[in-house]
Amino acid sequence: MKSSAYMSALAWALSCLPTNLWAAGGGAHEAHGIPSKALIFAGINFLILLFILGYFLRKPVKDFFTSRAALISQDLTESRQIKETAAQKFTEYEQRMHGIEAEMQALVAELKKDGQLERDRMVAVAEEQAASLKETSKRIMTQELRRAKEELKQEAVQLAADMAEDLLKKNITAEDQQRIVRQYISKVEQLS
């Protein structure tokens, strides 16, 4: 920074020098055109300026461009590396995406398979329950039918017995009573 500031100040001083020389020696010859001495001094000044500039600026300029070239080269290298990294990442992501797609397809397939198995299992359970229900209903129906038949028969027998009892009550005579008792006494007699 210090060197650069120094160089700028020197360049400014030299650029002012021909003008000063021109102003100092030219006042008497303005009416006769361009003086040849002034041109020579200006040319010498210019050459000196070029020399000084070349002397003082050669190394900084060279360093500047060298460092600039190195910087650009470094930037290029970094850019290349970034590009390579990006490409690698792109490839990696692409592969991963392919992997994810395959994984998702596998997952979907597995879910479908599980769903199918679950559906099959549920269907099997439902069929089993339906069969059991059918069997139970059939058994209950048979039992109910048998019970109804039994009740019907019992009712019929009870009715017949009631009718027989009524008939006996109406028709049994005193002689019948005595005969029955006598028969039973005979039975008791036979036991002795």
Add this chain to the structure above:
Amino acid sequence: MKGGSVAKRYATALLLVAQEQNSLATIQRDLVSIIEVTRQNAALRQAMESPVVAPSQKKKIIGELQAKMQLHPAVHHLILVLIDQDRMDSLALLGMVFRDMADDALGQVRVLVRSAVPLGDQEALLKETLEKTLSKQVLLQTQVVPEILGGISIQVADKVFDGTLKAQLEHLKQSVVKRAVA
């Protein structure tokens, strides 16, 4: 069961006394009398069986009954013992057990006959037949139960020989139901 064994123990003791004094019939009659009195008088029965009433008061009541009924001393003494032992609740059972034991000792048996109509002349025939069959003197008790329709049922102790039309009809009904269901 415990009450039964207690009643049997007391009845056996009373039977021995009755046999010794040759007064089985009298003792049996007096025992039946006092049991009937307590059975028919609920307040008396409750007082005699209550643990709240003091034994001295129970004895006083029995003393008054004794004065009126002139119970056999053995029966009176038995009741006093039952009061002391707080066993008056076993008196009715004791009476039944004693009756059976006395009957057995006297060679007699009680038979309850149920019939649809009065037996009439057949009662004597039945008594004779039963005495022949059981080889004991039969104390026949008859009961008319029209619901049995006809025939008779004979109960000896805890055994019942059922020859009634009602029973035969029931048996027939059961048989038909069994056959119909099978």
